[in-house]
Amino acid sequence: PKRVRVHHLAEAKARGEKLAMLTAYDAVTAAIFDAAGMDILLVGDSIGNVMHGHATTIPVTVDDMIPAARAVARATKRAFVVIDLPFGSYEAGPQQALETAVRIFKETGADAVKLEGGLRSVPQIRALTSAGIPVVAHLGYTPQSENLLGGPRVQGRGEAAVESLAGDAKAVEDAGAVAVVLEMVPTDVAARITEAARIPTIGIGAGPHCDGQVLVWTDMAGMTGWSPRFARRYAELGAALQQAAQDYVAEVKDSSFPDEEHSFDR
Ligand code: KIV
Ligand code: NA
Structure with a gap:
């Protein structure tokens, strides 16, 4: 199968073809999801909660992410592989973000990195994009800020919050992001952002109007007793x-x- 490359993401949006994305943290699941026709595999920092037994993504390090990303990239023939920049590895500024992302690109074979934040992450998105590293942005509920946001809560409910979310989406697109994840955003707000954006939106708890959907694989596969409300259990x-x-x-x-x-x- 032909590899999914960065330009295929925008082409899919233009054609109205939805993008299917799941997390993967190892070779065995990556190979299964790739064979199933997944367009994008995300080596998420949810590895902290899902695989390492942490309560949040806060403790996850670049050293945790790299072996997982290597395994996923090795096992993948077709899917576009995205790796999260973990908490503390990019917020200090564009130089820190570039050092982290360059290391990840050299050591893993990932196709893009993902980072959280809108306006606040614009300098980082610009720096990585200038260096030839595609960036996926992540807006709405951003788990690395869970202490500031007060836990997993729907974002963008009031009119001011809607405006700020739309501004963030425009800002990450203008900075060069190749796609944007919208997490726990009301359906109509995600639809409005999707319509305004030239880059694909990928929703998780953001309704059916996004250009793609992403779930944590253990949630959609019913690996644990509890899954979030927005995740359907397919097994x-x-x-x-x-x-x-x-x-x-x-x-x-x-x-x-x-x-x-x-x-x-x-
Ligand atoms: O880390 C992760 O799994 C994510 C997705 C939920 C988008 O960032
Ligand atoms: Na993440």
Whole structure:
């Protein structure tokens, strides 16, 4: 299959073709999602919550992200691979952002980086874009600011908040962002931003009118008991895996595994 390259994102928007995006943190899931036809794989800093057992994305480091991004990039034949810049690796300014993103590009084979923030991140987006590193922006609920935002809450509800969100979307586009994630934004606000934007919007809890959708894979696959309201559970893999593990325990205990089929003759 032909690789998804940066210009295909804008082309998809122009054609009205929706972009499908999921997170991935390792080679085994990346290969599965790539084979399923995913357009974009995100090595999200949600790796902190999902894979490393943290309560938030705040503790995630570049050193956590790099091995995951390498594994995903290696296992991917078609999808466009985006890696998050974790909290503390870009906020200080364009130079810090450039140092982080250059290291990530050299060491992982990712196609783009993602960072949070609108107007406040414009200098970083410009610097990375000038250096040839495509940037995906992330607006609305931005988990790295969860302490300031008071946790996962819908953003852009009041008229002032709508104006500020629309201004942020325009600012990241003008700075060179190649796409923008809208997280936990009311449907009509996301629709308005999508219509105004030349770059694709990718929604998560932002309604059906975005140019694409993204979910954390463990949420959509039902790996854990709880998923956020905006995530549809397309499978119950957590329960299925627990059942498989339980069956294995029982068969080891009663010596029904391994049988002849799974053993070697001399
Ligand atoms: O880290 C992540 O998984 C994300 C998506 C939820 C957009 O940033
Ligand atoms: Na993220």
